[in-house]
Amino acid sequence: MAGAGGGRGGAGLSAAALLALPALALLALPALPVLPPGRGAEAQPGFSPPPGFSPPLLLPPGLREELRQRRRDLRRLEAAAGGGEAAGAAGLGCGDLSRATAVGVLGWGFTKVVARAALAGGGSVALKSVHGAGREVRRCVQRYGAPAGCRRLAAYKLLKEVTLLQRLQHPGIVKLHGQCYDNSGDAELRVTAMLELGSPLEMIQLLQTPWEERFKICLSLVKLLFYLAHSPLGSIALLDFQPRQFVMVDGNLKVTDMDDASTEELSCKEDNDCTLDFPTKSFPLKCSVAGKCEGINEKKNLFNAYRYFFTYLLPHSAPPTLRPLLSDILNATGDLRYGINETLRAFEKVLHLYKSGLYLQKRPLLLKDYISLKGFRTVEGEGYKCWPSYSHLGCLLSIHSAEEAAAICNSQLHCQSFIVTQHRTWTGRPLASFQSSWTDLIPDTNAVVYIKRSASSGERL
Ligand SMILES: Nc1ncnc2c1ncn2[C@@H]1O[C@H](COP(=O)(O)OP(=O)(O)O)[C@@H](O)[C@H]1O
Ligand SMILES: *[C@@H]1O[C@H](CO)[C@@H](O)[C@H](O)[C@H]1NC(C)=O
Ligand SMILES: *[C@@H]1O[C@H](CO)[C@@H](O)[C@H](O)[C@H]1NC(C)=O
Ligand SMILES: [Mg+2]
DSSP: OTTOOOSGGGOSOBGGGGGGOHHHHHTTOTTOOOOOTTHHHHSOBSOOOOTTOOOOTTSOHHHHHHHHHHHHHHHHHHHHTTSSSOSOTTSBOHHHHHHOEEEEEEEEOSSEEEEEEEOTTSOEEEEEEEOTTSHHHHHHHHHHOOHHHHHHHHHHHHHHHHHHHHHOOOTTBOOEEEEEEEOOSSSOOEEEEEEOOOEEOOHHHHHTSOHHHHHHHHHHHHHHHHHHHTBTTBOOEESSOSGGGEEEETTEEEEOOOTTEEOSOOBOSSGGGOEEEETTEEEEOOBOTTSBBTTHHHHHHHHHHIIIIIHHHSSTTOOGGGHHHHHHHHHHHHTTOSOHHHHHHHHHHHHHHHHHTTTSOOOOOOGGGEEEEEEEEEOTTOOOOOTTOSSTTSEEEEOSOHHHHHHHHHHSTTOOEEEEEEEEOTTSOEEEEEESOOSOEEEEEEEEEEEEHHHHHTSOO
8 A cells, every 4th residue: 555644643544545445456346546645635625617627639529529518517507506616615625535544335336436434533424436447437438448538527427416416405315525626637537525424225124124114215205306306406307216326324315326317307399209208107298388398307206216115115014004095105106196295295194194193093992901010121032023123133113102012912922011112213103122921020110011911810920
């Protein structure tokens, strides 16, 4: 790692020398372009649309044209966004980047590679830069044979993303902490975005989480789409809408890949120009008098949310009385009968019914079949396993009340007792721990243990 240890205090590896990480070599990602040591620190902190930002004359005409187009798009986006400097100018810059320590690769896509880095002052960020060995750059090089120009082309995409992230602020959009931009010298344009650190979305894992958690993901997505439909830049479509473009931050879903976002609605002359096509379905839309396909961005997002998220996450193991409402949501978004406003309203109605306990069916009161012992709890590890539990060690479920817990306990073969814990889920509901035994009680002033009368009758209490 020669030459990389120039950071303050000399500890660790400069993030600028990310390329040299053995982990990257193992991942077989050759020729990742990252700031060479020492370079980044000299560049201007903060983003300033570069004056000398024109591609060298030696590039093939086709590539030059593509570069021109990307630059024009970027300028237009900046103008639409109010132009000038970004709002959060006080963010991290090249200096912070050069003093950061690279930790490892988080992921990559066709265009960008993302690494985790520890900041010198504490805290971690995700660093995004152009993926020099990615499909986007490779394809361009095949066509034009100009690696530096092709990386520059990809860098424009990252710049577009940075511009969008500066202007769009929402809990469902990954936060931009800063950027480092270096255009000194050659054809190369090096852009590093410093982002809020998340973890890639694991759909398989999500499928195994309790319904309440899956509902939360879908609700955050709906809130994000509501924001995008009414954003300060107009209605925005995420063109590449797949789970891998999202990350989880503290249990919240956030979109991270914004370079494929479109702030323009499709232009049209007649309704026939406005068909929204998906592999399994197409929707005829209207051409407005202004010559735009009305609501096409909002609808595209919503149908994608339906096909990539709602169908997998929303229905299964939902509370039975909420199922008809959830089916309605699935049907209405799958047929695009709902716009995003109605979808959000429908989700909030489900949330209200769930939080308030109104979804609970009227049923015989069952808690009277339980003896409650105040000041005790059962010992850990007495639990049987159930699905989908909040803990893989036992049966830990979200409940509305002790009455609902009693109903759950009655319905489960192994359940003999339960305790209502102090833990709350994101909706504010307590977690209850269900047990197959009640004989090992330990004093706990804050707890109450509920024991099935039938379980205790045969034994001494
Ligand atoms: N803020 C982040 N925290 C953690 N991982 C991230 C973050 N941003 C992106 N990633 C991971 O890096 C991958 C590539 O990033 P992305 O922006 O989607 O690049 P591309 O445009 O090449 O698809 C993502 O699929 C995701 O797994
Ligand atoms: C919605 O319901 C209608 C009527 O039952 C049905 O024909 C249609 O296929 C459903 N659409 C979706 C996306 O489930
Ligand atoms: C949706 O809600 C937004 C924000 O409240 C509002 O501006 C817009 O007019 C609504 N659209 C429709 C179609 O109701
Ligand atoms: Mg991506």
